[in-house]
Amino acid sequence: MEEGGYRSWAYCSGGAHTPARDLSGPEEDANAAGLLAGYNGRSSSSMGLPSLDFDTPPGLQIAAGSPGPLVRLSGQWTALALARSRARGGVTTRLASLRGNTSAQWDLSAVVRMDHVGGQALWRVWGRKMPERVTLTDTQRDIFARIALLETHREEPEPVERINPVTALGHGIFSFADHVYGGIALFGRVVLDALSVLRRPASAPWTEISANIYNAGAKALPITALVAFLIGVVLSYLSAQELLLFGANQYIVNILGLAVIRELGPVLSAILVAGRSGSAITAQIGVMRVTEELDAMRVMGIPHGLRIVLPRVVALAVAMPLLVMWTNIVALTGGALAAQVVLGIDVPYFMRALPKVVPIANLYIGLAKGATFGILIALVACHFGFRIKPNSQSLGTGTTSAVVTSITVVILADAVFAIAFQNVGI
Amino acid sequence: MTAPLSAAVRDRPPPVIAETVIEVRDLTKRYGTNVVHEHLDFDVRRGEIVSIVGGSGSGKTTLVRQILGLEQPTSGSIFVFGEDTSMIDPHAARLMRSRVGMLFQQGALFSSLSVFDNVAQPLRELGRVPRALLHDIVLLKLEMVGLPCKHASKMPAALSGGMIKRVGIARALALEPELLFLDEPTAGLDPQSSEEFVELIATLHRALGLTVVMVTHDLETMAALSTRVAVMADRKVLVAAPIEEAAGVEHPFIREFFLGRRGRRALQALPPERRAKLPPAALVSASAEVPL
Numbered sequence: 170m171e172e173g174g175y176r177s178w179a180y181c182s183g184g185a186h187t188p189a190r191d192l193s194g195p196e197e198d199a200n201a202a203g204l205l206a207g208y209n210g211r212s213s214s215s216m217g218l219p220s221l222d223f224d225t226p227p228g229l230q231i232a233a234g235s236p237g238p239l240v241r242l243s244g245q246w247t248a249l250a251l252a253r254s255r256a257r258g259g260v261t262t263r264l265a266s267l268r269g270n271t272s273a274q275w276d277l278s279a280v281v282r283m284d285h286v287g288g289q290a291l292w293r294v295w296g297r298k299m300p301e302r303v304t305l306t307d308t309q310r311d312i313f314a315r316i317a318l319l320e321t322h323r324e325e326p327e328p329v330e331r332i333n334p335v336t337a338l339g340h341g342i343f344s345f346a347d348h349v350y351g352g353i354a355l356f357g358r359v360v361l362d363a364l365s366v367l368r369r370p371a372s373a374p375w376t377e378i379s380a381n382i383y384n385a386g387a388k389a390l391p392i393t394a395l396v397a398f399l400i401g402v403v404l405s406y407l408s409a410q411e412l413l414l415f416g417a418n419q420y421i422v423n424i425l426g427l428a429v430i431r432e433l434g435p436v437l438s439a440i441l442v443a444g445r446s447g448s449a450i451t452a453q454i455g456v457m458r459v460t461e462e463l464d465a466m467r468v469m470g471i472p473h474g475l476r477i478v479l480p481r482v483v484a485l486a487v488a489m490p491l492l493v494m495w496t497n498i499v500a501l502t503g504g505a506l507a508a509q510v511v512l513g514i515d516v517p518y519f520m521r522a523l524p525k526v527v528p529i530a531n532l533y534i535g536l537a538k539g540a541t542f543g544i545l546i547a548l549v550a551c552h553f554g555f556r557i558k559p560n561s562q563s564l565g566t567g568t569t570s571a572v573v574t575s576i577t578v579v580i581l582a583d584a585v586f587a588i589a590f591q592n593v594g595i
Numbered sequence: 596m597t598a599p600l601s602a603a604v605r606d607r608p609p610p611v612i613a614e615t616v617i618e619v620r621d622l623t624k625r626y627g628t629n630v631v632h633e634h635l636d637f638d639v640r641r642g643e644i645v646s647i648v649g650g651s652g653s654g655k656t657t658l659v660r661q662i663l664g665l666e667q668p669t670s671g672s673i674f675v676f677g678e679d680t681s682m683i684d685p686h687a688a689r690l691m692r693s694r695v696g697m698l699f700q701q702g703a704l705f706s707s708l709s710v711f712d713n714v715a716q717p718l719r720e721l722g723r724v725p726r727a728l729l730h731d732i733v734l735l736k737l738e739m740v741g742l743p744c745k746h747a748s749k750m751p752a753a754l755s756g757g758m759i760k761r762v763g764i765a766r767a768l769a770l771e772p773e774l775l776f777l778d779e780p781t782a783g784l785d786p787q788s789s790e791e792f793v794e795l796i797a798t799l800h801r802a803l804g805l806t807v808v809m810v811t812h813d814l815e816t817m818a819a820l821s822t823r824v825a826v827m828a829d830r831k832v833l834v835a836a837p838i839e840e841a842a843g844v845e846h847p848f849i850r851e852f853f854l855g856r857r858g859r860r861a862l863q864a865l866p867p868e869r870r871a872k873l874p875p876a877a878l879v880s881a882s883a884e885v886p887l
Contacts, residue, residue, distance in 0.1 A: 247771065248693075248718065248721065248732075248769075248770050248771060249690070249693050249721065249770065252718075252721035252722045252724070253721075253722075255722060255723070284771040285732070285735055285736075285739075285771060286718075286732050286770075286771065289728065289731050289732055289735060290728060292731075293727065293728060293731065314603070315600065315603065315739075315802065316735060318600070318603060319600070319735055319738035319739060320735075320738075322738060323734055323738060323744050324743055324744050324745045325744065325745070326711060326734075326744055326745060326746070326747035326748040327745045327746075327747075327748050327749075328748065329709075329748045558752065559706070559752060560706030560707055560750070560751070560752050561705075561706045561707050562706065562707035
């Protein structure tokens with residue numbers, strides 16, 4: 170047997186090894202023969218290919234013959250060559266037309282190289298068995314023998330379980346209930362942990378809390394300032410257009426003051442923090458699960474609640490009111506500047522009028538909202554973080570759900586605040 | 596999970612060792628002031644199984660990553676299939692990638708794709724492949740690596756360590772490369788799986804005429820498979836020779852690595868004609884008892 174016999178790629182390494190080669194035919198074959206001569210020129214021990222030569226496309230010649238057509242293949246029948254040939258509408262379509270033609274005579278001896286992919290393309294056309302009349306080199310025979318051998322052992326893939334819409338709805342309801350249950354359990358855990366810390370303050374995770382306040386609060390100052398300033402300017406400018414119509418210019422202070430301090434400041438900073446810190450918390454805990462850090466902590470007897478959840482909840486509960494205050498100040502500054510430009514209300518008047526027209530209760534409500542929103546964001550983010558499974562998709566969906574859910578929960582809580590304090594401060 | 600292929604190739608001769616396919620010349624790699632490789636030379640010839648061994652941090656994986664083009668050498672040149680990897684144009688680089696496969700240490704399967712889609716991905720990257728043909732191609736590759744096709748619809752998270760490595764190999768072989776890189780192929784596998792995996796690599800080596808370059812710490816795997824062992828120490832390849840010759844080289848790392856108890860045990864398991872070439876120090880008894 171030729172040395173190439175065990176190789177996946179069938180080199181036609183010489184006329185002596187390729188029994189039936191009557192290449193008296195068309196030019197395409199002559200071309201392939203020329204290439205073969207090139208390969209034969211190399212020493213037989215180094216059957217190397219000319220480097221990176223993938224430029225001999227697979228060729229297919231159909232000649233009339235009796236009883237069936239004579240099909241001659243040439244060139245490279247490899248995955249790469251076939252894919253490139255398909256892109257140009259090459260041999261594959263003509264090959265498909267030969268499907269089920271049992272009388273055809275096949276000559277593969279002019280094929281320069283063949284891999285299992287090329288072999289399988291032919292094998293399908295042949296109807297998963299060797300055709301009666303075929304000319305092969307030994308290496309090609311090996312490839313087809315392997316394809317046939319491996320096919321006999323095959324079990325089909327287990328079908329993926331499909332879920333019908335009714336079941337999916339049921340799953341959805343159970344999963345929602347599970348999330349609610351998990352969220353409440355997590356909240357209960359945090360309360361218990363907080364109580365135990367109150368009893369023994371030395372056990373509090375001070376370092377973690379401080380690091381989280383810095384990350385979620387201090388580092389969020391620039392972005393919240395930018396957004397708050399622009400929102401203040403926009404709100405003030407748009408309100409001014411309406412107020413000018415009624416000549417009620419000085420009411421800009423009431424509108425801006427109440428809207429920003431009671432509503433926009435807390436909600437705006439909560440949305441920014443949910444996007445910024447909420448996603449970070451989920452991703453961080455998710456990666457800790459993937460890298461088994463969470464399991465390592467549990468094995469060492471370090472409680473997740475005390476070291477991971479509590480610091481983040483406390484940190485956001487502390488950082489959020491501060492951020493709300495910061496957002497209020499910057500948004501009102503922006504609003505006051507815009508009011509000066511559009512309505513001619515000067516900034517000192519704005520500052521003096523503000524405490525008179527906006528009761529201080531609104532500020533307290535706003536700060537309380539901030540703390541509540543912070544706690545909710547941290548809880549939701551931790552909840553989703555612990556549910557991440559070790560694959561890339563789960564990390565992505567987990568982070569997205571965390572952000573979307575925490576913003577939704579924040580708006581819900583805001584509605585509760587609005588109803589509960591409807592008689593306060595207005 | 597023995598591949599049905601191994602019986603078919605048992606009486607075949609191993610691939611003939613032919614021309615050089617990887618040629619690393621005068622390679623230097625530095626990270627800041629940390630010199631990983633200095634004037635390193637390394638060759639791999641077609642049909643070989645070359646093991647790269649060395650202490651932790653000796654730059655085994657870095658060397659493989661540079662050959663694969665994942666990292667740029669600081670200086671020196673790397674030729675793969677006769678092409679200088681630093682000079683190659685993007686089109687030729689793409690073609691070359693399809694001739695090279697890599698199995699990463701943790702498998703590096705796409706965790707959001709099923710086993711089938713993992714193996715099909717390199718083929719889909721080539722262009723549209725008819726569904727039925729793609730199905731055939733992927734299942735053949737899975738059979739080739741001895742993974743029962745019923746697992747094809749599973750997600751990587753549901754697979755055992757040995758199965759992940761098999762899928763990794765099937766994916767690396769999807770385009771039928773000539774050159775296969777393995778990073779710690781048996782790390783984290785139980786002895787039975789390791790044994791089967793070694794057999795699988797030997798089978799594929801014969802059946803497909805692969806050239807294999809593997810980074811390994813596992814002395815038994817190395818002794819069972821390698822045609823040559825490249826020992827890395829002092830920032831270069833100290834010696835690249837059949838294991839029985841490499842074991843005889845006088846160097847502190849080689850003495851520790853090959854002539855330690857584990858090393859001796861692996862060396863003494865070599866077939867008699869190769870064992871005869873071992874240095875006498877390797878034949879000292881290596882009992883399993885730990886002397887304290």
